[in-house]
Amino acid sequence: MLWTMAVILLGLWVLGMVSGASLGLWLHLFFVFALVCAVLAAAAGARGRGAGAR
Numbered sequence: 001m002l003w004t005m006a007v008i009l010l011g012l013w014v015l016g017m018v019s020g021a022s023l024g025l026w027l028h029l030f031f032v033f034a035l036v037c038a039v040l041a042a043a044a045g046a047r048g049r050g051a052g053a054r
Contacts, residue, residue: 002041009034 013030 002037002044006034006037006041009037 009030013027013034016027016030
């Protein structure tokens, strides 16, 4: 779910960058939210796998 949100937000950011929309800071918030979702998804995945276990 978090990976899906990250991909969608990243796609919206790219779409906003290539469309030339003048949204300023709001457009870059899509990128920041996408990064946050990706980091949370990676952390949840590592925690679920048992990062310390070999």
